[in-house]
Amino acid sequence: MATDFWSSSHYKRWILDRATLRQARADDLQYVDDPEHLDFLSIFFANLISRLGKKLQLRQRVIATATVFFRRFYVKNSYCETDPFIVVAACCYVAAKAEESPVHIKNVVSEARMLFGKHGIKSFPSDNSKLAEMEFYLVDDLECDLTVFHPYRTLMTLCGKAGSANGGDTEAGEVGVGIDDKRYWGTGEGKLELEEGAVQMAWFIINDIYRSDLCLIYPPHLIAVTAIYLTLVLHSSTRATIQAQTQSPPASSGASASSSPPTRRSSRSTASSHKKAAQDIVGFMAALNVSMAHVAALAQEVLALYVLWDRYREDHTGDSARHAFTQGQISPFGAAAAGKQRSASVLSGTASSGGTPTTGEQREDGPPQEPQQVVTPAFLVHLLLRMREARLADMAHPPSGRPMAVNKMLERAQAAG
Template sequence: MAASYWDSTQRKFWTFTKQQLALERKKIEESERNLVNMYPLPDRRHLSIHFYQQLTKMARPLAIRQQALATAQVYVRRFYTKVEIRRTNPALVLATALYLACKMEECPQHIRLVLAEARHCWALDTSFNDISKIGECEFTLISEMNSQLILHHPYRSLAELQTQFLLTMEENTLAWSIINDHYLTDLPIIHPPHVIAITAISLAVVCKPTQGGPQLHAAGLTTALQTLTNPRNAASQGSQNRVLKLVDWLAESNVDIEAVVECIQEMISLYEVWESYNDKACKDQIAKFVKARGLDK
């Protein structure tokens, strides 16, 4: 395992620019044009929200750690940069990604327990009646990711920077929540973990901790972005001092400030889209191609 992100396979092979990512996805869609036209799908971020909710349903009864859940989300995102989603059964991919992530994060779950939770989440999916399906899918996942399975997450960077910025317990909790939510975007395969951690800290310092929770409000993040770019407009003197200190630190560091701003804008976009998320619509659109193509057998 590479001790440093900079020497890792994650940086060398699984970090894209937005343009590269768009090109990869366009290639996949062009190669499967008939399927794409026949089975339209919702906004990619809506799919990510749906996938996260399904993974959480499986993970909660098994007491799976948050980092393993995050690893599973990244595996799914990586996999679908290589494989057209309409050629797969997303339920099977999600269950397998979680099973594999638990092994890689050293909190393994017995395959039969994962299968049982998957069967509970997707009761009508008969592919979960056969334990070998997860084994076969695991081989495919590993193959498509070229056995490059070690991930570096922003949680470690957050822990290291927490004392430097003197984060309160509430601010640290809010920053952790923002990191959790960023896995619903493409940010984990575009930006380094430390940039994500600094983005989360920046938002946690500027946003009121009472705005925390599984979803922050887009309006609150927009205000946070304006405050970070214009720190002297902070509401109170105490808040202004903390924001100025953060902005000064960013200016003196080697952190790409433009990347931090881009991450904040992406989180704002996510929360705006989240407000219009319709779980039933996502389920129906996925079920349509899964049933029609017999992928749940």
């Protein structure tokens, strides 16, 4: 097991480019009307993994590992040729083992059947051996690379929280090549001082990033720095502190020395009168050994994810962060801006209809907005069934007139499910 991210299989084999991800979805794109539907499927399955992990009482790190396993598996496979639901259960089962939080296979099967049954999936196998068989297929496609680095430890270490106090909880080398380890990892100096609410917001942003393929494109330390960057913009009190620092002129040391009266040399009076200077947050971010251009680009992609996610509804209430933003109530950053309510609302509801309602708002300062499709889990489940049926039909009746050989992964999925 590699203790350094830069020498690990995560960095060497599983940091992918966008061309690879586009090629991975080439088969699925043939069976969807809108390419955005595949992005909604990413959100849907990440939510399923999170909900199943919570039912199995898994830690957030284990859930994040399961999500990464799922995305790595579908770099080599397509939705239309496999059963993603048994892959979700297998990812949670394998991730729990990899993160040393094992759960019994019977619990995984029973909880998965109950959860997927709420979405109309009745074909999930009740036989434990099917999930055990899928486990081997999953590990095979993962090439036995089960070590996953996550942004959470980098976040907690940079912020000087409890995670960095535990010597075994820091991932060496994750913040950047050539960074001053004494400043950021050993002595406690140079830690970013954030309020507890700001750290929690950054944690939620990292959780949300796993709803997309960004965790396959960017290294974890860059995701953690981007989460902090967005928190500095979105967290109201932290943003106010930064604005006060940038707007207030620096104090003149000479004037202050001449105007202040002489004081007695007393250690007690000196200690009581001394106040810790406010941290230069902007300077801290500038001193990090990362490309701020990459951080800004990733921040824009996170914003695009929230805009897309805002059209995904599980509760059918019609309430959304996007509608609140158009009314000037909150920012458009979903869970990051609204706290934990966004994640809770997304993970709590279930859908009962396969329809795809649309929504559109009219802003006071512009023309009416085009109605946008609102995607529900029931619609996505129906989409998956149509994709698989169309794929099977194409394989049975190809244009050449000769039946195509059944894909090996399709055989695996059918045997397991």
